[in-house]
Amino acid sequence: MIEVVTAAAVVLLLGVLADAAAGLLRRLTGRAEGWWSPFRRLAADVRATTGDGDRASVLEAGGAGAAVAGAALAGAMAAGAAGGTLLALYLLLLLVAFGGHLASGTPLTRAGEERGARARRAALAAEPAILLALTGIFARWHTGDLEAIRGAHRVLGLGIQVGPAEAATGVGLAALALLLSAALRLPPAPGDEAGAQGGGALSVTVARWAGAGAGALVAASLILSDGPVAGAGWPVQAGPAVGAAAAAAVVGGLFSEVLGILSARARVVAGGAVLVVAGVATTLVVVA
């Protein structure tokens, strides 16, 4: 199905956008010379891989591949190119996270080891938050079937438009919590220390693009997608959802960059805050 391959391309492009937003924030905070620093790093990794023989391990490459496969399916499912349910979506996003952490699992430096373990710890907060966010969406429409949710969007209106106001706010917050928890689950960005460049870093970058892009597309589609998408019309046909996904990718990229700056303790607090947002969203939907 060409739609799934298109979804793979869309999520990777959204991930690139998230990286660009992160680069811009890095530039604005004076930690990089230009907003393009992630792409300069990418070019250096490609050079190190092809020229210097700094190859990827099979786990790194396979992890990145698994993340892309999961992101493509999750994106296609959320946008309406394939049928599915919220729980299938959760498990596909788990494949994206699993692949991403495999890609960052065999670093060549001690600092890379620490970054990897820190990122896996962040999953502690991300797992309940992502589940709570999905529960909020489920509670809003009383179904986990994505086609039924899109049908409700078509007939009744989008989740953030249909009243009461508390429920609409809850759905919006649930999508935000989903986006932020997807960012919490990302593998760590490659480090700048000596020895951290090459195929491994390249694999992690691709896995991060897949994770960030899938999070953005899924979050946006769950509140804005209103019909099945198919053939050459997709993604143009799903314009509003893809546009919102681009905005979400920027937000996700900025959040993930902020997480990278924070101390370990502050990161735990940020994870807790996402969990609170998800909890508030679900409560609002249930109470309404």
Added chain:
Amino acid sequence: MIGDGPLVASAVLGPAVASVAWLVLSRWPAARRTTGGTAAGLAHAAAWVLTARLYRGDTPEWRGLSPGLLEATILVVVELGVMLVALRTERLRPGQATAVFVALGAATSAVAYGSFSSSLAVMGLALPVPTLAVISAGLVEGRTGLRGALGLIAADLVGLVGLSFLVADAGSSLAGPVSSPGVGLLLAAAALKAGAIPGVATWALTASGPGGGVLGTVLRGQGMALAAVACLQASRAPQHLGVAALGAAAVLAAGGAALLARRSWDAAAAVAGAAAGVPLLAAGMGGAVGARAFLLLFPAFLLASALLVSLVPSDPPAPGSRTGGWAGPPALAVAAASLAAVPPAAAFPGAWLVLELASARAATDPSWLLLAGSAAAGLGLAGVASVPLIRAARPRTGLTVAAVALSGFLLYMGAAPVRLTLGWLVRVERAVGLPEILPTAGAPDLPALPEGALVPAMAAGAVVAMALLVLGRGVRAQDAGFEPTVVLRLPAPVAGAAAAGRRAVDRLPVLVAALGLAGAGVLALLIRLVAQAAGQGFL
């Protein structure tokens, strides 16, 4: 063509005969491998032939043992797992390896004997044999080998009480549908034997190291056989909210324990424990969909946990020895993904069915959502926490070849569950007397992922992975060890008290005395069960 009697006898007694051959020839490596391996292979072939005949509709029988398709399949799956972990057993110390081989064979035969019989008293007689075999093998290793032994005896005690209830409530010594608290007790015993309960029984045994890990494979098989008896033979898949809650809580606790694991074997026990809770959640949920989920989950769980145990990194190869190169870690990644229900690996379709069923029931009772959420979060944590385990895998060449083949099968199980299992599912469900699942009733049904979408997504992922490898013109060798994800530092008084308690329990004389006492309890219950069954015409 082989007759019914010899066929069933070979399937049941073959593993024990193979282990005796191994024991007798243990001084001569080539002879023990040839003879023991051939005997084990023939026993396994007999199990396959038996399963094929049952699938065709035959009803082979031998001396009161009349297996159904479900029980024969459990034996095939358990034996596949045992043969895989046996490849690792040769790497243990010589005395320990022989003890483990003998225990594996005896325990596998006992599991087969117990599950092939429809008599509850025979099931009771076979129930403590695997525990006895594991304890005997553990005594060779000393204190470490006896970890989990008390929990295993506790499981036997609970199981025997459950069987006793079933005999009393059914008014017969034969297994048949009955409403009894015995069903819940049998499922609790199954949870302990399957390694779902953190820190005790099979979980503790697996965490003790390679010897215990290998032996845990057959105990997990016994756990699944017990769950099948409780959920399908002794009842028509009723709902047990308590068992479902136990399963969901166990998955969540195991996910957390996987993150806190300090050693590779702790992590392996936790990841396998998380997966063990899901079939129990399915069995506790009951109904036609819960039973179907259980039927899909148990082979995935048994095969993937055996693959995990066979590849857990604990004995790094000596410098210069041949390893399977880069292929070991991906095979372990597939095993971990299968256990954590990551799509499209083996446990994914069954786990998806369980979670969908729970969310469907949540429409009328929101507490099901809590159970589904706990299980999903536990699986997610276990998946992410298995990464340090995966990266450190260094299996030897022979094991790697077998592991890669099995990991390919696990991916096929998850990707095409309908194609692989539909005929088998229909036959087993009909034999057990479960109601048919009608798609028009709105019950969740497979496939979990549209097959047409799975192939292009996997292709896209494969293209990316290949591109990354082609760019570097090859694969980098990886050399990483196990690193804990979260190091929990307990306050000094708590840590001190825990260590003192562990030392007290670990003292060999204390442990042996406790085991003897608990064993006497098992014997007393066994005698009571046989006497009770005799009153119903068993003898």
